[in-house]
Amino acid sequence: MNRRKLLIGTCASVFAGGYPSISLAEQASTYFSLIWRGLDVGFSRINLSKSGKTLVAKVDVELSVKVLNFDAFSYKLKNKETWESGTLIKLNSETLIGKKKEFAKGKRTSKGFLVEGSKFSGLVKGNPATTSYFSPDFLKRNIWISTQDGDPLSVSTSKVGADMAKSVNGDLPATLWKVTGDIELDLLYSEEGKWIGSRFYAAGSQAEFILNSSSGNMHSLWKA
Numbered sequence: 001m002n003r004r005k006l007l008i009g010t011c012a013s014v015f016a017g018g019y020p021s022i023s024l025a026e027q028a029s030t031y032f033s034l035i036w037r038g039l040d041v042g043f044s045r046i047n048l049s050k051s052g053k054t055l056v057a058k059v060d061v062e063l064s065v066k067v068l069n070f071d072a073f074s075y076k077l078k079n080k081e082t083w084e085s086g087t088l089i090k091l092n093s094e095t096l097i098g099k100k101k102e103f104a105k106g107k108r109t110s111k112g113f114l115v116e117g118s119k120f121s122g123l124v125k126g127n128p129a130t131t132s133y134f135s136p137d138f139l140k141r142n143i144w145i146s147t148q149d150g151d152p153l154s155v156s157t158s159k160v161g162a163d164m165a166k167s168v169n170g171d172l173p174a175t176l177w178k179v180t181g182d183i184e185l186d187l188l189y190s191e192e193g194k195w196i197g198s199r200f201y202a203a204g205s206q207a208e209f210i211l212n213s214s215s216g217n218m219h220s221l222w223k224a
Contacts, residue, residue, distance in 0.1 A: 026050050028216030030134070030195060032209040033168070034063060036202060041065050042075070044209060046134055048218050055222055057081040059093075059132055059147065074098055079132065079147045083222065086137065087127055088113055093147040104150035117150015124152045133198065134218040136189045139177055146183075153182035163188060165197030167211035172196055193219030 032044045042063035049056050063075040079093035091106040091113075106115040112125040129138035130145050131153070138144065139157040146153055156179070163176035165188040174188040174196055188197035194217055198209045 026221075028214075028218040028221045030214040030218060031212045032197075033212050034207060035210055036065070036207040037205050039065075041207075043212070046132065046218065048134065048216075048221050050221055050224070053084050054089075055083045057083065057132060057134065057222075071098075077148065079104075081130060081132060081147075086223065088130065088145070091115075091130065091145065091147070095148045102149045104145065104147050106145065106150065113145070115145060115150045115152070117146070119146070119149035119151045121150065128152060131183065133187055134195050135222045136177070136187075136193050136195070136219060137223060139179075139187070144183070151182075155179050155181040155183060160186075165190075165211060166208065167196070168213075172211065189219075192217055193223075195219070 027047070027049050029045070029047045033040055034042045034044065042061070044061045045059070047058045057080070059077065059079040059081070061075065061077040063073070064071065065073040075095070075097050077093065077095045079091075081088065082090040087108065088106075089108045091104055093104040095102040102118040104115065104117040106113055109123075112123045113128055114123055115121060124143060124145060126143060127141065128143040128145050129141040131147050142155060144153045144155055145151070158178050160176040160178055163174050164171040165174040172190065174190055177187045177189070179185050179187060185198055185200035187195065190196050194214065196211050200207055
C-alpha cells in the first residue's frame with residue numbers, strides 16, 4: 001500500500017470511529033425478493049438518505065414472469081420521493097408495464113399536494129402517504145398516492161397481530177397489518193418499525209416480499 005492509500009484509509013478509520021452515528025442516521029435501505037408461485041420473479045429496493053430535515057427515498061422495482069421462455073409479464077418502476085418532517089414534498093415516478101408507460105409526478109403547494117399522473121391529475125388535500133410503505137406511520141393515513149399512476153387511493157388499515165415475516169436468513173417476528181379499500185395487501189413491520197415483508201394476490205396466487213437485506217431503520221430515519 002502506498003502512502004496516499006494509507007492516509008486515506010487512516011482518515012476513513014478515524015472518521016468512522018469518531019462519528020459512528022452519522023452514517024447510521026443519514027442512510028437506510030431495504031431489499032426484497034418477490035416470490036410468486038414458488039418462483040423468484042423480481043425485487044424491490046428502497047434507499048433512504050437524509051440531510052437536515054429533507055429525506056429522499058429512491059425506489060426501484062423490477063418484476064419479470066416468463067412462460068416457456070417468453071415474457072408473460074414485465075414491470076419496472078423507478079421512483080423518487082422527497083419528504084420533510086413527515087410531509088410529502090415532491091414525487092417523480094415512472095413505470096413500464098410491458099410496453100405501456102405510466103407515471104406519477106407531484107409537488108406540495110399551499111393548497112395541498114398537486115399530482116400529475118397517467119391515471120389522475122389534480123389536488124390531493126391533507127397529508128397523504130404513498131405506496132412505498134417504508135414506514136408504519138403510513139398506516140395512520142387514509143389516502144395513499146399510487147407511485148405507479150398518481151391515483152389517490154382511499155385505504156383502511158387494521159392491526160391483525162403477531163405474525164412472522166420471511167427472510168433469506170429465516171423467519172422474523174413481525175406485526176401484521178391488513179390494508180383494504182382501493183388497494184388490498186398485508187404489510188409486516190418489526191417491533192422497531194422496520195418494513196420487513198408484505199403479501200398480496202396476483203392472478204389468483206399469493207405473492208410475497210421476502211426480506212433479502214437491510215441496513216439502518218427506514219422508519220426511524222423518516223420519522224426523525
